[in-house]
Amino acid sequence: QLQLQESGPGLVKPSETLSLICTVSGGSIRSSSYYWGWIRQPPGKGLEWIGNVYYSGVTYYNPSLKSRVTISVDTSKNHFSLKLNSVTPADTAVYYCARLDCSSTSCLFDYWGQGTLVTVSS
Amino acid sequence: QSALTQPPSASGSPGQSVTISCTGTSSDVGGNNYVSWYQQHPGKAPKLMIYEVNKRPSGVPDRFSGSKSGNTASLTVSGLQAEDEADYYCSSNAGSNNWMFGGGTKLTVL
Numbered sequence: 323q324l325q326l327q328e329s330g331p332g333l334v335k336p337s338e339t340l341s342l343i344c345t346v347s348g349g350s351i352r353s354s355s356y357y358w359g360w361i362r363q364p365p366g367k368g369l370e371w372i373g374n375v376y377y378s379g380v381t382y383y384n385p386s387l388k389s390r391v392t393i394s395v396d397t398s399k400n401h402f403s404l405k406l407n408s409v410t411p412a413d414t415a416v417y418y419c420a421r422l423d424c425s426s427t428s429c430l431f432d433y434w435g436q437g438t439l440v441t442v443s444s
Numbered sequence: 445q446s447a448l449t450q451p452p453s454a455s456g457s458p459g460q461s462v463t464i465s466c467t468g469t470s471s472d473v474g475g476n477n478y479v480s481w482y483q484q485h486p487g488k489a490p491k492l493m494i495y496e497v498n499k500r501p502s503g504v505p506d507r508f509s510g511s512k513s514g515n516t517a518s519l520t521v522s523g524l525q526a527e528d529e530a531d532y533y534c535s536s537n538a539g540s541n542n543w544m545f546g547g548g549t550k551l552t553v554l
Contacts, residue, residue, distance in 0.1 A: 357541065368447060369482075369490065369533050369545040382541035418489060422543075428496035429537060430480050434489040 324349040326419050326435035334413075334442050340406040344419030344435060351400045352377045355425030358402045360393060362415040363437070370415075374422055375402050409442045416440075448473065448534055448546035455552040456524045464549045466517040466534030472544055474515035478537035481510060481519045484548075485530045493532075494519060521551070529553040 330342035344358065351358060360372040373383040375393045383391050387406070395402040406413060416437040423432045449467040456462040466473065466481075473479055479497045482490035492501050494510035497517065507522045517536070521528050534546040 359543075361545075368548040369535075370447075371535075371543040371545060374541055374543075384542070428499070429478050430492055430495035430501075431482070431490075431535070432492050432495075432501070434491075437489055 324421065324433045326421065326433055328417060328419050328435045328438040330438065330440070332439060332441060334409055334440060335444050336410055336442055337408055340404070340409050340413060340417075340440055340442070342404045342417055342419075342438065342440070343401050344403070345399075345401040346421075347400070351395060351402065352397050355423065357382075357422040357424065357429075358395065359420050359422050359431065360404045361418045361420055361431070362413075363418070364412075364415040372404065372406075372417075411442050414440065414442045448536060448544055450532075450534060450546040450549045452547070453550045453552065455554055456521075457554045458524050458526065460524050461520060461522045462524060462551060463518050463520045464532055464534075464551070466519070466536075466546045468515050468517075468536055468538075468544070470515060472515075472536040472538040473512065473517050473534075475539075476537050477512070479510070479512060479517045480535045481508075481517075482533045482535065483528075483530045484533065490533060524553050526553050 325347045357374040359374040392405040418437045419435045420431040421433040481494040484490045497512045498510040538544045
């Protein structure tokens with residue numbers, strides 16, 4: 323059974339860089355059918371797609387966050403990472419990692435991590 | 445990019461049916477069949493309920509169904525049960541590998 327687990331600091335100071343890792347277990351991140359993504363949810367609000375990465379390192383970002391986001395993949399460690407720079411309190415959210423399965427005729431976020439709360443505060 | 449438009453709330457009594465709408469544009473919902481629906485209980489990660497407009501993953505009850513007309517997708521929950529009370533989010537591809545979510549609908553089982 324595929325599992326995704328987010329890890330990283332729960333508190334980040336304003337103007338600094340938020341860094342998270344998503345470790346994938348029970349399957350390889352190298353599969354040609356899947357992308358690996360980050361999605362966030364501010365407290366009490368809806369979901370916002372941040373971006374995806376393919377195992378080759380190709381990335382896709384939400385245009386509204388593109389200038390501050392970097393997503394990368396480390397196939398040797400079977401994990402992928404998120405960096406969001408110049409954070410403000412508005413970036414406080416639960417950050418989820420998820421698998422985007424495009425192996426059939428559709429694409430769907432089918433496996434999700436449990437989420438990790440990151441608070442931006444001094 | 446703006447979020448897809450969902451009603452903030454919906455409700456129904458046990459056994460009834462409820463439909464939740466998700467409105468986008470011809471560039472997202474109306475432009476492809478990559479529409480999905482997710483259920484989220486408090487403090488939990490979202491769970492895939494419907495994909496490709498109207499397909500159910502294994503294990504999702506057939507009480508859950510999806511449809512689409514033009515730029516609006518819909519999720520219908522029939523035979524409402526207490527455990528269906530949750531937040532529901534729609535999602536759509538918005539071109540290339542670009543994804544959008546709806547603002548979410550809180551479903552209350554009365």
